[in-house]
Amino acid sequence: MDKGCYKQSEAEERISLMRTNMPPKHGIPGGIHIKELVATLLKSYEEIEATIKVDSVYQLNRSLLIEIIGKLRRLIFPGYFVKKYITKSFIEYQTGELVEEIFFDLTKQIAIALCHRKDGSPCHDEALGEAEKLVYTFLSKLSLIRSYLAMDVDAAFDGDPAAYSKDEIISSYPGIYAIMIYRLAHELYLLDIPLIPRIMTEYAHNITGIDIHPGATIGRHFFIDHGTGIVIGETTVIGNNVKIYQGVTLGGLSTRGGQALSGVKRHPTIEDGVTIYSGASILGGATVIGQGVVIGSNAFVTKSVPAQTRVSVKNPELQMHESVSKNAGHLELDQTEFWDWVI
């Protein structure tokens, strides 16, 4: 791709000039007016204030929240995500240090988040004290979350023939990672803490492609396989022993109501022992999928399904066309338009 217009040595010399002899920071090159660029931006900040946080002391630190997620993971799966291994004799101190670090960092973040409440409840005077209590309550749930996640790991091992061991699942399965962050965020959501739960689950969404709203309710022994493209809406309720594959949507029937629908149960209820295969959509707040139901790939379900039913979709018929040329070498497709072969 490089132009051969210079001998390499000249090119090197030139680029080295570019690297070292760039004008110093205060010697803006002629004709370029940094000050004008800055002035235009400052004017824009005055005109569009909705997306600016000037003079606001209540800004969450997203990268600190991500660090806290990492520390919580080390408390939940001790010894798995560390550089040096953990010994029985030291685990008390290591646990204590992690708990203390999380306690102090998360308290400050939650105190800030409490100032984002919609109901106008006071945020400064009581924020720090309230945040301390909330973090205490949250951290006292960690053992319970651990027991749920141990069952989720079991579910993945039992359900996936490709799983080599539970170590593999804990170390590498995106489903377990997304469920872990959801279970943590859900506890914060139940404590009515603004913003932080969603920042956490959207971080999991970034990493895994699995989008679980922290408001969803999910029972024990939950298994997500592959996972990319899964969406689980805010008011979804999922029972125990449920398995979900990639591309499944548990969603709402319409969002035309916009903010008017906020708080309404818009997403389905999935009872115990249900399996939902890839690409299926189950929609609507009144839709209940009964115990033990199996939903086939790509099914589109908007009404309730009684317990112990298997639901399959009669997939669109396949049309087979013999190709014109079977001669060796390159495949010669005929030139009729076949619109269904598309990217």
Place this chain on the structure above:
Amino acid sequence: MDKGCYKQSEAEERISLMRTNMPPKHGIPGGIHIKELVATLLKSYEEIEATIKVDSVYQLNRSLLIEIIGKLRRLIFPGYFVKKYITKSFIEYQTGELVEEIFFDLTKQIAIALCHRKDGSPCHDEALGEAEKLVYTFLSKLSLIRSYLAMDVDAAFDGDPAAYSKDEIISSYPGIYAIMIYRLAHELYLLDIPLIPRIMTEYAHNITGIDIHPGATIGRHFFIDHGTGIVIGETTVIGNNVKIYQGVTLGGLSTRGGQALSGVKRHPTIEDGVTIYSGASILGGATVIGQGVVIGSNAFVTKSVPAQTRVSVKNPELQMHESVSKNAGHLELDQTEFWDWVI
């Protein structure tokens, strides 16, 4: 998982040997010939030159470009992605510093990118000067991009009942992040800068699962919900007030032409006020979706749709099978093959 074949103390001792007593760098263990490995690779570099950049001074720095994206985000949403909060009295200096840093770093990267032009236009002599002008033009568009993104945030808040506040949208919604990077990359694309726009949007694709080509044209007040799996092709044109859900493809009808199709309009036109629900595909360069159209989930559209039409797909009929055993305990599925229940 650990073998019990050693007492722990011995195992610890052994691994500590592994950690500290590894042969020093220049004492390669007997029988292992690092030199041979290196020689084989060097030979491979000579044989396959297409994927090597030796003696090329025109290599972009991807991690620097990602840093620049972070700084641009701080200019667009001031105060949201910082460790210390911004005050009115200091915002001028903070803005100025960011603009200067972006200016110098991006100028060098663009100067390098200009040497990748296909038309053989000179790259060294004029690259730096031209790059400075391009960066200036680009940065002078930032206020406009801000105003578009403020409208995009409004669109997300208006359209999503699960949205708690605009702060939540800015801090955590993958759609806003992907749209922001697209809007920045699109301006660089319009300035005809090679490589950099695509590196930026593919970075957004990595983070969000939303794949918007920088060449696409997208109007005001654009809303993406959930987003994973969305593909928006290079020659797509999207109007104002459009809403798109997860898994939507705005694609081409065939790629059999390969590079011969480069530059041809291959992707659809979506007019103002269109809503496209999850999993729908709209394909082809001549396909125009008229104003106010609503496209239902999973629809597969390859022809134009007149304005104000609602398009729904008659979804495949569901087949319900009662399960053989309804007795308590584990679900006993019968053993007939039901191929549609698949991962």
Place this chain on the structure above:
Amino acid sequence: MDKGCYKQSEAEERISLMRTNMPPKHGIPGGIHIKELVATLLKSYEEIEATIKVDSVYQLNRSLLIEIIGKLRRLIFPGYFVKKYITKSFIEYQTGELVEEIFFDLTKQIAIALCHRKDGSPCHDEALGEAEKLVYTFLSKLSLIRSYLAMDVDAAFDGDPAAYSKDEIISSYPGIYAIMIYRLAHELYLLDIPLIPRIMTEYAHNITGIDIHPGATIGRHFFIDHGTGIVIGETTVIGNNVKIYQGVTLGGLSTRGGQALSGVKRHPTIEDGVTIYSGASILGGATVIGQGVVIGSNAFVTKSVPAQTRVSVKNPELQMHESVSKNAGHLELDQTEFWDWVI
């Protein structure tokens, strides 16, 4: 969003107190009992041991493995992912240094991984020596992997009209990144190394949304476009010159067997020259897609397809409803339920 309940100066003062005057680490605030939180966690560690790695010296270092992937990429595409450019005169030293670093780090990780073998073969005594040999064998395959990846880059350039240059593909295409990590992980999988191959491909899955099991077999000149949502199962076999688009699943027909199906061929065989368009699913261990077949978007294939056939799906008929109001301004949808317009 900020409450106006304080003058800014007071709020600033307060938050600054929050920042600096937080109780010191050893002065836990009254009423909060960190010790209790720690005790509860320690009890939980005793009760649920399955998800804990205490006193285990055989813990892999995931972040080190990710670093190794980065270094392997620099060996495969020299000069593309570096901060300073590579010159012919120095490439030998740079290559040598990378090979040595990878050699030592990867040897230790593999020695640890070998202790996770299911067959109970000894891990300590021979682990380090065996790991050295395995790494040597693996690194001696790098030239071959390079030649495959060069063909994969060609395939992407030939197949994608939006591809600007091979530099763009190497620098930004998620498909190439996922294929590269798969090809590396597959060699380690063939050497029967536990855990590491899957950690590598799941890392690629995180970054790209493309989930290729390291056990899959994939031929030359392989092209993945867009890629988000692709799943390629463990026992899949793919020939040469195959193209796959976003959302394609090459999967199993049922996982009801769970671990009992481990090792059985459960995923399809795709012969040379096959193209599989977006959203298609091909399932089952006995399913063979013959040479030169083209599978249309969203097809759901569970039986073998003879060579040179084009398979298209008769897509569900679209239903077009004229909207009630075509008057200017906002789109007025009628209020009948149209369940297929959903998120």
